Amino acid sequence: MKTKVRQLLEEGRVDAFIAYKTVHGLPFPTVFTKADVGVLETWQPFKARYPVTKLLLAQARQNPDKTFGVLVRGCEERSLYELFKWNQLHPDKVVVLGQACPQDLAFYCECPKPYPDHLDYGEAPKPVQESRRLGELHGMPETDRLAWWLGHFNRCIRCYGCRDVCPVCFCTECSLEHKELIPTGKLPPDTSFHLVRAVHMAGRCIDCGLCEETCPSHIPLRALYKHVNSLVEGIFQYKTGVPDGKSPFTMLGEESFLPTGVR
Amino acid sequence: MAERFEPRILAILCNWCSYAGADLAGVSRFQYPPNVRVIRVMCSGTVSPHHVIHAFQRGADGVLVAGCHIGDCHYLKGNYMTLKRMKFVQELIRFAGYNPERFRLEWISSAEGVKFAEVIRDFTEKVRSLGPAPSFEASPRLAMGL
Numbered sequence A: 001m002k003t004k005v006r007q008l009l010e011e012g013r014v015d016a017f018i019a020y021k022t023v024h025g026l027p028f029p030t031v032f033t034k035a036d037v038g039v040l041e042t043w044q045p046f047k048a049r050y051p052v053t054k055l056l057l058a059q060a061r062q063n064p065d066k067t068f069g070v071l072v073r074g075c076e077e078r079s080l081y082e083l084f085k086w087n088q089l090h091p092d093k094v095v096v097l098g099q100a101c102p103q104d105l106a107f108y109c110e111c112p113k114p115y116p117d118h119l120d121y122g123e124a125p126k127p128v129q130e131s132r133r134l135g136e137l138h139g140m141p142e143t144d145r146l147a148w149w150l151g152h153f154n155r156c157i158r159c160y161g162c163r164d165v166c167p168v169c170f171c172t173e174c175s176l177e178h179k180e181l182i183p184t185g186k187l188p189p190d191t192s193f194h195l196v197r198a199v200h201m202a203g204r205c206i207d208c209g210l211c212e213e214t215c216p217s218h219i220p221l222r223a224l225y226k227h228v229n230s231l232v233e234g235i236f237q238y239k240t241g242v243p244d245g246k247s248p249f250t251m252l253g254e255e256s257f258l259p260t261g262v263r
Numbered sequence B: 001m002a003e004r005f006e007p008r009i010l011a012i013l014c015n016w017c018s019y020a021g022a023d024l025a026g027v028s029r030f031q032y033p034p035n036v037r038v039i040r041v042m043c044s045g046t047v048s049p050h051h052v053i054h055a056f057q058r059g060a061d062g063v064l065v066a067g068c069h070i071g072d073c074h075y076l077k078g079n080y081m082t083l084k085r086m087k088f089v090q091e092l093i094r095f096a097g098y099n100p101e102r103f104r105l106e107w108i109s110s111a112e113g114v115k116f117a118e119v120i121r122d123f124t125e126k127v128r129s130l131g132p133a134p135s136f137e138a139s140p141r142l143a144m145g146l
């Protein structure tokens, strides 16, 4: 980080750079400006994860004229692609440096691409293509699946942690707080809470797993969103988290997205 | 003998075709079961997956969304969006463990009063055979109505 980030800041190619600083022995996301180049540290692989692109979005919203640099993992780069496509960030205002994840993190995340396209630091680890949990769920009969989900949903404490940590939850008004749509004053919230969030993650979730990690009730949220994205891919041939294309739900028409066969 | 289960079915119909089709079925006095409650929307393309989820959350046993045939939408391509969203929401409820046959998407024109009555008859019987929809309550206590 020392050389590349320093260079970007000193050459004025970015106004600020979001990277990491060691605080109490742990890497902590930090906004560096030209004044801070002296405290930049040498890059080392690490496993701590933060919603850095969400921090970037907050910074960019407050400083619309500034250009930001950011150090991203594979999933964080995928979230940048989505934020560009959903017009939340401007690609001209973001400079990306990428880091590979440690192999054990990739296994832990069951990550299909544990490294970014722009790889500046580290070696790309082996990806994991299959999700064990999703396989297990697909193999289950419908009625068992309902019981399985309810067994998890009934622990939800409606803390909104899953939404608040999510790098692609960028809305300023959230449907999960829509009083007519999702009944309030009910704990645990009913299934509609989770299904509404699942609808929003279709064509948007970049499978970072932060929601599931944050959830104080250990609800296997990632499997739900992994599945909605596999639906979007299966039905519309749209892949989330890649640089091109647009979510099929953002445009009207487009015959090419329609399922073939009898309509 | 136990009473016959009467399903509650919500039909969301577009103003220009399917609602007119329902109207035609009415004035033509075609018989169809009274289990369906109708909501009229300007175009089926305005129906969000949220509406379908919300209908089940509020206790619908079946949900029908109907609009103009592809190519006939009065807003040109509104029903392409309907098709995309509804195909998706049906698969979503399947994954969550709810029977996707409780949801149906149909194209019904203003001239198809007969088809409207048929769809309602057929769908009502289907949902009747499936029995009451499982509750959306995640708390076992609430799910049992205690």
Ligand code: SF4
Pocket: A049, A073, A074, A075, A076, A101, A105, A106, A107, A109, A111, A112, A113, A114, A115, A207, A208, A209
């Ligand atoms: S999901 Fe996990 S392994 Fe994959 S890029 Fe993100 S942090 Fe790395």
Ligand code: SF4
Pocket: A162, A165, A166, A167, A168, A169, A201, A204, A205, A206, A207, A208, A209, A210, A211, A212, A222, A225
């Ligand atoms: S895995 Fe969770 S936190 Fe990450 S993008 Fe998807 S929904 Fe958001």
Ligand code: SF4
Pocket: A155, A156, A157, A158, A159, A160, A161, A162, A163, A211, A214, A215, A216, A217, A218, A219, A221
């Ligand atoms: S983080 Fe977990 S407990 Fe909190 S609202 Fe989300 S699903 Fe519910």
Ligand code: FES
Pocket: B014, B015, B016, B017, B018, B042, B043, B044, B045, B066, B067, B068, B072, B073, B074, B075, B078, B079
């Ligand atoms: S107006 Fe009927 S589907 Fe659009």
